[in-house]
Amino acid sequence: MSIELNLKALAVWMQAAGEAVVGELTGIRVGQGQSNLTYRIDDEAGHAWIARRPPLGRLLASAHDVAREYQIMSALQESGVPVPTTIGVCTDPTVADVPVFVMAHVEGIVVDDEETAHSLTPDVRRRLGLDLARTLAKIHAVDIDAAGLGDLASRKPYAPRQLKRWSRQLEESRTQDRPDLDALTDLLRDTIPDSDEIALVHGDFHIRNVIIDESTGGIRAVLDWELSTLGDPLADMGSALAYWTQAGEMPDGMFAASALDGFPTRAEIAAEYLRASGRDGQALAFWHVLGVWKVAIIAEGVYRRVLDNPENAAGTTLTPENIQAMIDHGWDIARVNGLAP
Template sequence: MSVELDLTALAVWMRGVGESVVGDLTGTRVGLGQSNLTYRIDDEAGQSWIARRPPLGKLLASAHDVEREHQIMAALQGTGVAVPTTIGVCTDEAVADVPVFLMTHVEGTVIDDEETARSLDPKVRRSLGLNLARTLAQIHAVDIDAVGLGELASRKPYAPRQLKRWSRQLEESRTQDRPDLDALTDLLREHVPAPDEIALVHGDFHVRNVIIDDSTGEIRAVLDWELSTLGDPLADMGSALAYWTQAGEMPGGMFTASTLDGFPTRAEMAAEYLRTAGRSGQALGFWHVLGVWKVAIIAEGVYRRVLDNPENAAGATLTAENIQAMVDHGWDVARENGLAS
């Protein structure tokens, strides 16, 4: 798969911001992400960096903002949250026709398929799952005003903001009529919880967006902050649960590595998060349903971008049936949590 960057021009820019690039650069697309495109960049001395750029084709307003992603990750340097060291944002049109965010490469493993997860000892799988919950609590403990993120986004009640934003995203990327997805939207609007505290919310927190030590399950870096905002911290836990498929479940195209022996259940992860963060889980069911709803809308957007431009695909291919299964799963979670009968 081609690298949609001019690596010669990128090397010039990198040297200009103080990076000791040796010789020519090479690049390789990494990860299965189908939102911002991610590349590993190597020089002739074996040094490595990570570059991120928006996907190809027409972009939705406010989506795929790598400059904002850089702002957030730069602010988190020194907070204890595990993030790569940021280099900067390149806006040189000789490199690409869009901004390109550059950061250091962090050695470790990304659990982006079931085969990689199988290579882990079951004890490491359990440690990883619980570390995800603890890391999320650590992100939510960041003093947003002290690190300069207090004006990152609105501090108005988060659930209505999410419902408005993702309903709009659905309308702009819809590939077909989905009346049961629309009905799930209505259900969520009927069950909006009272506003809680405001914290930094990652917005897309799951096991494929972290780099781990595969011998211990320690999280070395949290990636993909493009959806990060200010909001209710339970929203992040709800999204993490939405991505965490359990044994016996096959919610259409969802990641299944977490069904392997050793990984904690959703209930165990939620309990570890609530214990570490010192929060009540009273509204967590709502946020879990909203997380599944949002995953289905994100999948619809990915499906739309791939239909528009097949070069945006990476690895697994979504289908309309996959997305429908996600919607069905959302209704199952709503019933489990008493939001629907």
């Protein structure tokens, strides 16, 4: 697969930014993320970096902002939240026709497929799942004003903002009519819980967006902050649960690795988060359904971009059936928790 960066020009920019680049750079696409494209960049002395750029083709407004992602991760460098060291954002048009965000490479593994999950012991899998919950609690404990993130986004009620934003994203990326997804949108609008807490929200927190220590399961870095905002922290927990597949669920879906033995259940992860954060989980079912709804819309957008340009596809093959399974899952959660008849 080709790399959509001019590496010679990037080396010049990195040296000007203070990086000790030795010799020529080489690059390879990494990860299965299908939003911003991610590359591992190596020099001839064995130094490594990560570069991220927006995907190819038509882009939705406000999406794929790597400069904003750089701002957030830079603000978190001393926060206690594990993030890679940020280098800068390159806007040199000779490097790429879009901004490119460069950060340090963090050693470890990303559990982005079942094969990688199988390489971990059941004990490590369990510790990874529980550390996800504890790490999310750390993100939500960040003093947003002290970190310089107080004006990152609106502080108005978060659920209406999310419903408005993602409904718009759906309209801009539809691949087909989905009346049951539209009905789920209406259900969420009718069941918004009361909430006045505002925290830093990662926006896309799941097992494939963290780098872990394969021997301990501990999280070394949290990645992919492009959807981060200010809002209700339970929204992040709801999204994390939405991505967390248990045995017997969505066997052909995008996030099946967590169904292996050893990984904690969604209930255990939620309980660990509530313990670590000190929060009440009364409204968590709503945010879980909204998380599944949002994942379905994100998947629809990914599928739209792949249809527009197959080069945006990565290691997984997303199908309309996968997206429908996500929508059905959202309705199941709503019914089990009394949000829908």
